[in-house]
Amino acid sequence: MENGGRPSLGQVILLASTSAATALFYSIYRHKCRTAQTLKGAQxxxxxxxxxxxxxxxxxxxxxxxxxxxxxxxxxxxxxxxxxxxxxxxxxxxxxxxxxxxxxxxxxxxxxxxxxxxxxxxxxxxxxxxxxxxxxxxxxxxxxxxxxxxxxxxxxxxxxxxxxxxxxxxxxxxxxxxxxxxxxxxxxxxxxxxxxxxxxxxxxxxxxxxxxxxxxxxxxxxxLDFEGLVKKQESQVRLWRILTVVFGVATCVTLFFILRRQYRHHREKKRLRRLQREFQEAKARLEEEGGDEIRNPCVICLSSEKSCVFLECGHVCACFSCYQALPGPKQCPICRNSIARVVPLYNS
Known part of the structure; x- marks a missing residue:
């Protein structure tokens, strides 16, 4: 996954700015709320x-x-x-x-x-x-x-x-x-x-x-009379409360997208580990069957058998180790199309 699953600079800036604005507006809202309550309690x-x-x-x-x-x-x-x-x-x-x-x-x-x-x-x-x-x-x-x-x-x-x-x-x-x-x-x-x-x-x-x-x-x-003065202060309280809610929601939405990206990255890592384990098991089975001759050599290293199917192009041209070594964003070495996902190849 790009950037190792880390949030982008724009996401970090957005989260920091909305969080700071939420904290600032909430502080002003609490101050205005206390002021309005104190004013209403005046004798x-x-x-x-x-x-x-x-x-x-x-x-x-x-x-x-x-x-x-x-x-x-x-x-x-x-x-x-x-x-x-x-x-x-x-x-x-x-x-x-x-x-x-x-x-x-x-x-x-x-x-x-x-x-x-x-x-x-x-x-x-x-x-x-x-x-x-x-x-x-x-x-x-x-x-x-x-x-x-x-x-x-x-x-x-x-x-x-x-x-x-x-x-x-x-x-x-x-x-x-x-x-x-x-x-x-x-x-x-x-x-x-x-x-x-x-x-x-x-x-x-x-x-x-x-x-x-x-x-x-x-x-x-x-x-203004006293009633009008109280209403004016209460309208300011409502304004700052709305601003606090709006920026609080923006902060929560930004945090949700960052956490979702982290979750997807974690799920992708688990899938890659599972694929690597399956490739290693397939390679071990081939070695147990014996034979030094490589029937379908990897087009990159020429020392291991082809064990990957690149999607969506469908080319079978590389082993899993060479797939991992491809620079990101990963592209098929044959047709240069982007690799959306990879599945193991089983030879029977």
């Missing part, structure tokens, strides 16, 4: 007059993982949009992103490529207050930029196309890069926007704060 707390007294009665005056839904309100100053009038917020992110087409030498296609040229984020202190405004009840948001999901709204977006001369176009085709233009974007967390915050809720002196949680739990400031 939902209402912004009302009892919040202060509730935290006073708790150990450490904190809720390790709490859900707060409220309206954004600036503490002192606010941020004004650079492009939209009468648009105020507490978080402002300005971005410049370059868009270009890059030539892929492998697929021979132009692919879209994005690169952030410049990004700046401004923040001011802000609170979450009840939607209908209960006096004195507010939650101070600490380190909002550490949130995994920060619900910013795009308030301005403009694309500036690149102006190119004929010389530039020729140069771009030579270098393999074609600039499309620059996209200018402004995102803001507006004052009055409804936000769902998930984190550690603590009472620090007289100020109630929502801050990044401990023990590896994720911090959220999302424009």
């Amino acid at each position: 939902n707390i209402s912004l009302n007059d009892d919040l202060h007294s509730l935290l006073l009665d708790l150990p450490g005056r904190c809720v390790p993982y709490a859900v707060i839904e409220g309206v954004v309100k600036s503490v002192k100053d606010s941020l004004n949009s650079q492009f939209v009038e009468n648009c105020k917020g507490v978080i402002q992110r300005l971005s410049l992103k370059e868009h270009k087409m890059v030539w892929n030498r492998t697929t021979h296609l132009w692919n879209d490529h994005e690169k952030i040229i410049h990004q700046r984020t401004n923040t001011v202190l802000f609170d979450l207050v009840p939607e209908y405004g209960i006096a004195g009840v507010s939650v101070r948001i600490v380190k909002p930029l550490d949130a995994t999901e920060l619900g910013l709204e795009t308030v301005y977006e403009k694309f500036h196309p690149a102006v190119q001369s004929f010389t530039d176009v020729l140069g771009h085709y030579i270098t393999g890069e074609r600039p499309k233009g620059v996209q200018e974007t402004e995102e803001m967390l507006k004052i009055g926007a409804t936000v769902t915050g998930v984190g550690e809720l603590v009472l620090d002196s007289k100020i109630i704060k929502l801050q990044p949680p401990k023990a590896g739990m994720l911090y959220y400031l999302s424009n």
Whole structure:
């Protein structure tokens, strides 16, 4: 059998890559699953007059993982949009992103490529207050930029196309890069926007704060409600589970074909050993019958009798020892056709 029954390089690479991808996707799936379960177990707390007294009665005056839904309100100053009038917020992110087409030498296609040229984020202190405004009840948001999901709204977006001369176009085709233009974007967390915050809720002196949680739990400031946030995390869990199953099946299929090839090689070796034993027995019987004259000499060594029938061509021209010595892939020395199998020749 070719390669001694060993798997080919392509099979080894495929098995290694699918196994690594399966392990990676399974690890991400487990992490996403734990994150979703932790989020579902967060304590939902209402912004009302009892919040202060509730935290006073708790150990450490904190809720390790709490859900707060409220309206954004600036503490002192606010941020004004650079492009939209009468648009105020507490978080402002300005971005410049370059868009270009890059030539892929492998697929021979132009692919879209994005690169952030410049990004700046401004923040001011802000609170979450009840939607209908209960006096004195507010939650101070600490380190909002550490949130995994920060619900910013795009308030301005403009694309500036690149102006190119004929010389530039020729140069771009030579270098393999074609600039499309620059996209200018402004995102803001507006004052009055409804936000769902998930984190550690603590009472620090007289100020109630929502801050990044401990023990590896994720911090959220999302424009979705809590139910929508949970559904979004669960959809990510399903995605990674599907990827894990798909690549796991690919790994199992690849392993099955490799093992089947090994089994066939083992079965072929057993068949060859059986044929060799039959040839040796036939040769021993001929020697017992006596006679030094070789009636049908092997066309290769001329010292042993022909004892093989090559299929599918049907030629009887060699002994078994010379058949084994033929280089692979084995071919009939008479007609040069491939030898599919060999059977012993019995002379009576």
